[in-house]
Amino acid sequence: MKQEAIGTWQHVTLADLFFAFRKAKADCFFERSICIASQFAEYEQDLASRLTALLASLQAGQVAEVLIQNLGITRVVAKKLVTAPMKGAAPDGHGFFSDPARAFDRLCASHELTPEFRLIGDFPVDMHVLSALWINLVGHRFDAVLPKSAYGSRLRRYRPEPGAPKGSVGDYHLEAVGSFQPYFGPYKEWRSRGLKALRTELEAGNAVVAISMDLNSYYHRIDPAFIADSRFLAESGIELSEWELDFTKAFTAGLVEWSKRIAAQMHALGCSKREVTVGGLPIGLSISRVVANTLLVGLDRDIEHGLTPVYYGRYVDDLFLVLRDPGNLVSAEDLLAYFAARTRCFPAPSAVKNGQILLNLPGGFQGKTKLLLQQSKQKAFFLQGHGGIDLLSNIESQIRSVSSERRLMPSPDRLESMASAKVLTAAGHAAEEADTLRRADGLSVRRLGWSVQLRAVETLARDLREDDWQQERKQFYAFAHSHILRPDKILDHLDYLPRLLSLAAALMDWPDARRLIESTMSALNALQARTESRTVKVNGIKANKVTESLWNGLRQTTLDLARDAVLRALRWSHSKGEMRPRVCKNARTYGGLKEQVQQLVKKSERANSEIERDAASEASRSFGV
Incomplete structure (x- = not known):
């Protein structure tokens, strides 16, 4: 045209x-x-x-x-969590904690944590x-x-x-x-x-x-x-x-x-x-x-x-x-x-x-x-001869092992053995990134790995009946709780939460959807409790005043994104022009749907308040208050 x-x-x-x-x-x-x-x-x-x-x-x-x-309002979103070894701290060596809570405690004790936020427009x-x-x-x-x-x-x-x-x-x-x-x-x-x-x-x-x-x-x-x-x-x-x-x-x-x-x-x-x-x-x-x-x-x-x-x-x-x-x-x-x-x-x-x-x-x-x-x-690599070719081959294999899975039909029983999953489970915190072109096995590929995992599960959701792979979905949600929705990783991957919630809502896994929201809020509260006295960055610039409003804004944005993700995901009948029967009771219209989603998020907000109080008490005990 x-x-x-x-x-x-x-x-x-x-x-x-x-x-x-x-x-x-x-x-x-x-x-x-x-x-x-x-x-x-x-x-x-x-x-x-x-x-x-x-x-x-x-x-x-x-x-x-x-x-x-129509300039709208400002929203707070997460960018990432930056970690740097504390001055005078003993080297980590090869210590590794598979338990998320112990891994986070160790990270807080040995590294300076700097949460980074963005201010974006909501128009x-x-x-x-x-x-x-x-x-x-x-x-x-x-x-x-x-x-x-x-x-x-x-x-x-x-x-x-x-x-x-x-x-x-x-x-x-x-x-x-x-x-x-x-x-x-x-x-x-x-x-x-x-x-x-x-x-x-x-x-x-x-x-x-x-x-x-x-x-x-x-x-x-x-x-x-x-x-x-x-x-x-x-x-x-x-x-x-x-x-x-x-x-x-x-x-x-x-x-x-x-x-x-x-x-x-x-x-x-x-x-x-x-x-x-x-x-x-x-x-x-x-x-x-x-x-x-x-x-x-x-x-x-x-x-x-x-x-x-x-x-x-x-x-x-x-x-x-x-x-x-x-x-x-x-x-x-x-x-x-x-x-x-x-x-x-x-x-x-x-x-x-x-x-x-x-x-x-x-x-x-x-x-x-x-x-x-x-x-x-800035990274510069001076390459020549067989040594340069060997390094390049290693970089290409790192990238290929993750990104090639995007083109393959996923199998429900192979989700946790995919290369993209191994990237997420094997990688430590951001300070451990290797020095390869485009951060080939660092944060960029970990984010790509999580994206590939989500895409694989979304493909299964479109092609399989809900009842045929319930156990595999439970394992995938457990994987997310263990490796993504945890205090030391949550800021790096928070922008993928809407996709995860959309998946749970589309498959009508309502208890799992609620737990995903609660785990997210719990991780944010735990991270705030351990970083309140430290520097944060906003749009790449250090912010020196009280930053409670940033954390509150981030929590509100997260809950609003949860509402939005659920509304996007619910399936409608093309023939009847209403939601599928198993979606939500009493939610055959858009207004009824919105009310049901509000109730789901309100339950999570109430749970979040309890988690926040527990996190504050835990922080007080940790700092000897």
Whole structure:
């Protein structure tokens, strides 16, 4: 379907808003960090009148007002738990505790624990519709200027027309379900092409340098003001009509206001005003994914033209390069000097302070945006000969053993023996990560392993009757309690809880669903009790004031996500238009369903209060109070 050019808001039709709603609904369904299912269900009950009212406001020239009114609220979500050995603490040696409680006690005694949180946006449905509308009418032009080396968060497109010039991109696929390409394919391609380039060079007898870098807290350090900046548009090669530019400016103003509100909240939590000058882009809003990706188009071009790498790929904020080894690089400083001499974005080694590498984008539009590379996290591998090939083979086997299971039909009696399960059970805490490319057997692959496990069970849930594999499900839930829903692992994997709850709800394992929520809340309370007197980080910045509100916000988000997951998962009869008979008594309508879900979560909240009191008492005894 070819999109007609739009010159004024009067040219925007109800059909345009319907396509935007359809895209927004799909994008939000696949975004597990937001609680929006019930809002979409209620919105859809009166879809025509709601979209008509939104269209009337837009055509009346009130787009800026509508955007400001729909900035929503802030939510707290978990990022990860960072551990570092205490100064003067005895080495762990080879001690290992299979009991989760003893393992956590040992971790607390020997390591400094730093919980990390994110502040994200929780927007009304209208905001998601407007975000999708911007992508449909304007934002696809931003995505079109990205090179093929940008793999993540790419929009769905048709194939280029036969005979189109090399490097051309196809038209934006307006009718596709969802705005973005599925995650796993581009991610796998980004990684595998880099490893293939390494192997090709090594087998040809060439010495190479493989470099992996990532931008710290990327979304949270972006100043949204760049989006409509004429210097950015000119530098990127984005051409907009007058109406498209006006729409982009209105959205930019709304995102700048949201950023200011987040920065103020971080200051109230004790984050340094010198470090926190912006609140960043809101995670969970589709426009953020497009503009955050396009912001780095200048960096992509700079690296490709200046360094002429054998391979360069970027997955949103993760960079992977393969260079021919010039033979005179022996340290990270040498590597940075090599980059600085050949690019415009990288600073000279003398400009690096406290191990922080600040990138400068060409064009003068960067504003308050901080593109920060942490020198300690930058990894460079100087590979050649058989030794380099052996290391590469080991890395590939680590990745392949986990990710290949994604393509196989799972067996109910093999869940606990899968390679993805072994990754989760054998790995210790984050401090034990091995130094391999892209953290091949560290936290990234542990998260991939848990994702593969969930996918395997979800596949079984679709293909088997509930009664045929009850015992295997019980074992899987027990596996989750032992290896995932525990204080030392919960922050790393909390974003997968909705999928786990959706599975239990879809299979009508209600007692198990309740226990999963209770175990999650118990793990969060135990972690809070042991870290209350320690530093936490918010959006990558240390917060020095009382952080009780962060933990309360995280618990509330977790319970809201639980409600959302259950609502998403329950199965409806296509013939009768109501829920399947075994789902919930007295819940044949959406209202009845919502009431049943509220009761389930309220029971967990009451149990959580009891757990919280027990955790406080235990903490008091532990600290001799």
